[in-house]
Amino acid sequence: xxxxxxxxxxxxxxxxxxxxxxxxxxxxxxxxxxxxxxxxxxxxxxxxxxxxxxxxxxxxxxxxxxxxxxxxxxxxxxxxxxxxxxxxxxxxxxxxxxxxxxxxxxxxxxxxxxxxxxxxxxxxxxxxxxxxxxxxxxxxxxxxxxxxxxxxxxxxxxxxxxxxxxxxxxxxxxxxxxxxxxxxxxxxxxxxxxxxxxxxxxxxxxxxxxxxxxxxxxxxxxxxxxxxxxxxxxxxxxxxxx
Amino acid sequence: xxxxxxxxxxxxxxxxxxxxxxxxxxxxxxxxxxxxxxxxxxxxxxxxxxxxxxxxxxxxxxxxxxxxxxxxxxxxxxxxxxxxxxxxxxxxxxxxxxxxxxxxxxxxxxxxxxxxxxxxxxxxxxxxxxxxxxxxxx
Numbered sequence: 157x158x159x160x161x162x163x164x165x166x167x168x169x170x171x172x173x174x175x176x177x178x179x180x181x182x183x184x185x186x187x188x189x190x191x192x193x194x195x196x197x198x199x200x201x202x203x204x205x206x207x208x209x210x211x212x213x214x215x216x217x218x219x220x221x222x223x224x225x226x227x228x229x230x231x232x233x234x235x236x237x238x239x240x241x242x243x244x245x246x247x248x249x250x251x252x253x254x255x256x257x258x259x260x261x262x263x264x265x266x267x268x269x270x271x272x273x274x275x276x277x278x279x280x281x282x283x284x285x286x287x288x289x290x291x292x293x294x295x296x297x298x299x300x301x302x303x304x305x306x307x308x309x310x311x312x313x314x315x316x317x318x319x320x321x322x323x324x325x326x327x328x329x330x331x332x333x334x335x336x337x338x339x340x341x342x343x344x345x346x347x348x349x350x351x352x353x354x355x356x357x358x359x360x361x362x363x364x365x366x367x368x369x370x371x372x373x374x375x376x377x378x379x380x381x382x383x384x385x386x387x388x389x390x391x392x393x394x395x396x397x398x
Numbered sequence: 399x400x401x402x403x404x405x406x407x408x409x410x411x412x413x414x415x416x417x418x419x420x421x422x423x424x425x426x427x428x429x430x431x432x433x434x435x436x437x438x439x440x441x442x443x444x445x446x447x448x449x450x451x452x453x454x455x456x457x458x459x460x461x462x463x464x465x466x467x468x469x470x471x472x473x474x475x476x477x478x479x480x481x482x483x484x485x486x487x488x489x490x491x492x493x494x495x496x497x498x499x500x501x502x503x504x505x506x507x508x509x510x511x512x513x514x515x516x517x518x519x520x521x522x523x524x525x526x527x528x529x530x531x532x533x534x535x536x
Contacts, residue, residue: 232452233452236480237480244506245505263488
């Protein structure tokens with residue numbers, strides 16, 4: 157995959173490091189001389205010094221036909237110009253424009269950019285989901301908050317632990333879409349037994365998220381961890397780091 | 399006659415705003431730096447607003463959506479490009495005039511019939527070439 161990373165300082169460094177090793181062709185352009193030097197040292201990559209919205213800089217750094225073009229400059233309008241230039245003149249397949257002012261997201265999209273990301277907007281969303289649920293829970297809302305995907309780690313004291321899915325009365329307004337166990341995804345069927353430390357991925361409507369959490373977190377009546385069932389379960393899984 | 403907006407009150411923006419005001423037409427000039435309005439005439443009859451034009455919501459509050467024409471003369475080409483697109487495409491203003499320092503940006507406004515772009519760089523170069531030709535003859 158050919159990725160062009162335009163502007164950005166620590167954000168650029170992070171993206172370079174995440175994509176460098178995976179057989180990608182990276183083109184890195186940065187308007188600041190000092191950042192160019194720093195990125196060269198920190199990432200051991202070629203960094204082109206130039207303004208990523210300038211046609212000459214994009215030509216000289218060979219930014220043609222990128223699969224992804226990411227604009228990370230400080231000023232929103234610089235990213236706007238860079239993405240448009242990449243799309244219209246350099247045949248970029250997908251452009252990602254990072255903006256500071258959340259109200260620009262809507263306008264930039266209307267004016268023809270395909271992906272516009274505002275960190276402030278994401279931050280606001282993340283604060284919402286962090287504050288509404290406990291720390292072990294993560295929620296992801298899709299399609300303007302109409303679907304909630306909830307991630308929950310199962311503790312041994314929960315009533316549903318060590319039970320087969322067919323034996324628990326899971327609420328009708330939600331479903332377990334996947335179980336993440338020992339770095340593997342299990343697609344649940346009735347016979348799967350829920351284990352401690354399993355991460356359940358559940359889908360529901362946002363309005364039901366709280367009730368769903370209440371249900372999952374219901375503890376056993378005696379309050380103690382459930383005894384392990386007699387049947388042998390593959391327990392090599394337990395070596396997982398806590 | 400619909401109102402005219404001038405975004406960016408540098409030498410060019412100020413002189414355009416003065417000209418429109420002298421003709422007795424309604425004009426609003428926008429610049430984030432209040433001191434730039436010193437270049438406006440003493441009897442300037444338009445509105446001078448200290449606002450950051452990079453925030454479109456601000457321009458909407460000033461009523462840009464109903465403007466008849468907009469002159470964009472900010473000192474930043476990328477900002478000018480964005481404003482030109484927003485005024486022409488989103489606000490559908492019939493006449494959008496924009497000044498660019500970098501002539502290569504012109505490609506990005508091509509095909510948008512209500513945007514007219516000028517490039518002082520090219521104008522100066524062509525004019526100088528003409529003057530040089532003239533002196534060759536002599």
